Amino acid sequence: MTLLTGVPLLIGTLQVPHAAAAGAAAPGPHAVSVTINAMSPVAPGKGDTVTVSGTLTNDTRNAITDAHVGLHRGAALSDRSSIEAVTKRTGYLLGADGKEIGNHTEKVDRLDPGTSRTFTLNVPVKDLDLSGDGVYPLGVTLSGRTPSSSYDQVLGIDRTLLPWQGSAPAKKTQLTYLWPLISSTHLAAETGADTQQTPVFRDDKLAAEIAPGGRLQKMVELGKNLPVTFVIDPDLLATVEAMTKPYRVHGPDGPAGRNQAVAKQWLNDLENAVTGHEVVALPFGDPDLASLAHHGKSVPSALSHLGPATELASKTVDTILGVKPRTDFTWPVNGAVDSSIVDVATSAGAHNVITRGDSLRDNNLPYTPTAARPIGGGNTAIVSDTRLSQAFEGDMSKSGNASLAIQEFLAEAQMIGLENPEQQRSVVVAPQRMPSAAQAQAMAGALRNLEQAGWTQPTKLGDAAKAKPDPDANRQIPSRSSYPSSLRRQELPVDAFRQIEDTQTALDDFQVVLAQPERVVTPFGNAIMRATSTSWRGDPKGAAAFRTSVRDYLDGLTKKVHLIRKSEATLSGRSATIPVTVQNNLLQGVQGLTLRLTSSQPNRLDVGKSQQIKVDGGHSQSFKFETTANANGLAWVTARLYTADGKPYGAPMTFRVNVTEITATVMLVIAGGVLLLVLAGVRIYLQRKRAAAEGTGDEENGEDSGGSTAEGKDDDNGGPGEDSPEQPSDPTSDTGSDKSGPSGSGEKVDR
Known part of the structure; x- marks a missing residue:
């Protein structure tokens, strides 16, 4: 069997024309693009008819005539690696793709250059001649003639997979599918200069994601009726909740936000959708655990935010959705881990780390082991299946891509059960963090069809973490040197964590002087958590600009x-x-x-x-x-x-x-002294004048005054005249220093 399955890999690029008698082949041109857009049922039953539809496009400069579309069934595949080989193979190969199934073709009289047309094939399951349970490759070909060829040949082929199982397995594979509700950072640290603290958004792009047809709206709409575990970044909930109230978009003349109704509707739909589902809350802001482990640990306070982020996560989800979430799971980027990442991920009490099979490889096992792996210290690695997790990462807006992804997903899920049917396994699927609307649609289609097929049974993530681990599965956490370099290049640098630490220190110093510190601590604390988000991967300039804006705004407040x-x-x-x-x-x-x-x-x-x-x-x-x-x-x-x-x-x-030394009071004292001297002089003058008048009257009356005044002698005789010397009891005048000048024209000083 190994040799047989290896042959297509050697000559799979050959295209073989049909020979009417013996099936002899010669290479033919790859002239026509054949695209399978849909197949139904995805997992047919015994009495079903398989319908395959798609598109033909003539890529040549010549017309194709006397052509027809046909269906081919290959031999059942032996393992999961052969599934991947089929989807990557190009060109027609009779030995691998099988003969054309007769009496179920569609005639194509003419296909002009550059033109396209659709096709539909209907083949009863009984005519496919399926020999037993398994995954079968199906190929759709266009065979016809070109001006350079006088005989029919295969001019193009596209392949898909047909999982077939006659009856439900005795032990169904337990499957946990994570349904992530995560977005990038949209809220700024800034709030309005009002008592309501009107939130300020960096942009208004989140409205498009939660509006009808947006990716987050689709995720909620589809996830409501799917057997999934919701994995939520609480920052998304807090941001949408802020949008339900008056808000403003950042800018010098930032407009007022107008998407309150959209935000309210999305939160209402989400509240209804999570009813009856398991909800896992990531730490607030979805911190980049790998960046923290590789660069943040050299900054003393970097890891101190994980604990508060976990506590805030639980409170946020409970407050907004009315659901008590699980906070004992962490999810490093792409599930890539090493020993330092595990240490950081579990440091805040989350003892379950969602990783992926390309980090903890099981190269020596002929089957897919259970996801849960004890890794010591009371911690568990939840190893998600790599192929199932990556199944919908492509451009799912093209119907052909989505159809093939769904068929491949079901084929992989069925093959897991067929690998070791006597041993029940628990498998976890952790898709991309932020699926597009088209990717979400394809994921939902795969889960609905998988549920109908009956090969698996849905399981919550919490149950998957408790599943009995496979004793032969790999539990060795990789070393730091094995972390993918492509992911390492996207990490936040050490300088980023130093800047975050400086901002936190400035916030700590600022809040202690405030009468209502919570008005500042809450928005800035959340912004600091957002500064380490995984959403900054691939956007280093945006990450740096966000950190700087947070610090600049804080500095502006302190300067007030x-x-x-x-x-x-x-x-x-x-x-x-x-x-x-x-x-x-x-x-x-x-x-x-x-x-x-x-x-x-x-x-x-x-x-x-x-x-x-x-x-x-x-x-x-x-x-x-x-x-x-x-x-x-x-x-x-x-x-x-x-x-x-x-x-x-x-x-x-x-x-x-x-x-x-000369003060205003001293000047007043001096002025008062001058005034007293003037008054004394006036008094003396009046007394002398009166005395003189009295003397004149005496002379007229024949009286002699004896030549003396009534008030006594003048100054020469020691009387109290105008120039009498100072008395010991007089106040000492404050004349100041000889170097003292007049008071300057500066600010007056109170005395």
Whole structure:
């Protein structure tokens, strides 16, 4: 049997013309493209008729005449590797493709150059002469003549697979199919400058995915009636939930989002779809476990987000869908693992790692083993089947591709059961993370037909993880050096994790000063988780731009709490108060900050003690510092805010203080003294004038005053005249230093 199945690989590119008598062959041109678009039933029963339809296209410059379409059945295939060989083979080979089944052909009189036409063949199952249970190759050929050939020959062929089983197997293969609901990152860290914190989207592309006909809408619509396990990134749910409310699209004049109705409908449909299904929640944001393992471990805080991401995943799904999800599964990219990835994947409590058969190979087994493999430490590797998982990765928008993929999927599933029919196996299928709408349609078609065929029984992922492991299956986790280089090139670099760590540190410093820290911690914490998403693979520029935007927005918020710049202040005295103003342009209040002044000349100017500050949102507040001047001259004063743990907050503010001795109060005292002197002089003048008047009156009355005044002698005689010396009890005037100048025109200082 091995030799027979190997022959087609050697000469499979030959095209053999029909010989009327003995079937002798000679190579013929590959002139016509034959495409099988559909086959039904996909897995026929005994009394069914197989219908194969498709398209013929003449790729030559000559007309093809006297042609017909025929069906060929090859011998039953022996194993899964031979299935793959059939789908890759080109050209007609009589020994492998078998003779044409007579009496079931379709005549084609003429096929002009460059033209196409459809065909349909109907063949009863009994005429296929199926010898027993198994997978049979079917070939559709166009045979005819060309101007250069006077005899009929096969001018083109296309193949498909026919799985056939007369009765249900005694032990059906248990099959778990993962149905992923995952998207790329759409929400920004930014929120609107309002009390509702209106979410801001990076773009509005998610609306097309969840709208009718979109890929995520199709996934929900199809998955509702399929025996699948939903695997959900909770970030997708949180993003769509944010879309149900007023939102804005990022940009200088970003428009208001208008897809609230679409978002509400999708969430409602999903809530209904998951009813009765198992739901597995990936860590929030679907973190790239391989990137974390290979590059993030060198950054101390990188792995600290996995635990919170897992907790948030459970809370998000439960809150939005009303379903308690399983969070004990992780899913590295493409199921590729090594020892370091497994360590990271299980570090947050998820002890089941979904991997793939091309990571844990079973080269020495003649059958497909059960998916669950204990790998030590209480952890289990769930090894998904590689071929079944990759069955729908192509362009399924072409009906021919979708039809062949469905037939191949069913053939592989049947062959698993035929490999060792006495031993029941549990198989897991983990398809591509973000299937297109066409791929989802093909996947759903395969599952519906598989359910009708009755060769398998659907199983939940949780049950697959508990299945009895095959003792002969490979359980050795590959080393780090064996990780595929193509995937390694797409990983986030170490610098990305350093930038994420710096952003987290800045967020930690910022939140401690806020009166309502949750308004900032939630959107930024989620954004930091999104920065490590697997969706950034293949988009390094987008990933870098997202990380930078998160940090820039955070820096912009922290700068909204700042010190208002001061001009030069003049301190004209021994002591005074210096006001420093804190501006808070946030919507919420700040507290727990300390405002501290530092003098460049503390021996000249003592700026007083630091102060605890509290400023309401949208307000500014001045804080007054009692200062003491010890000497004249200039001093630079630096004002800065500090967090409770002594870390500087924001930029410092420096201003100049000019220290003098003449203060406004002293000037008032001097002015008051001058006024008193003037008043004293006026009093003396009035007294002397009155005395003189009295003296004149006495003379007129014959009285002699004795030549003296009523108030006593003048200054020469020591009386209280205008120039009398200062008394010990008089206040000492504050005249200031000889070098002191007038007060500058700078900022006034409160005293």
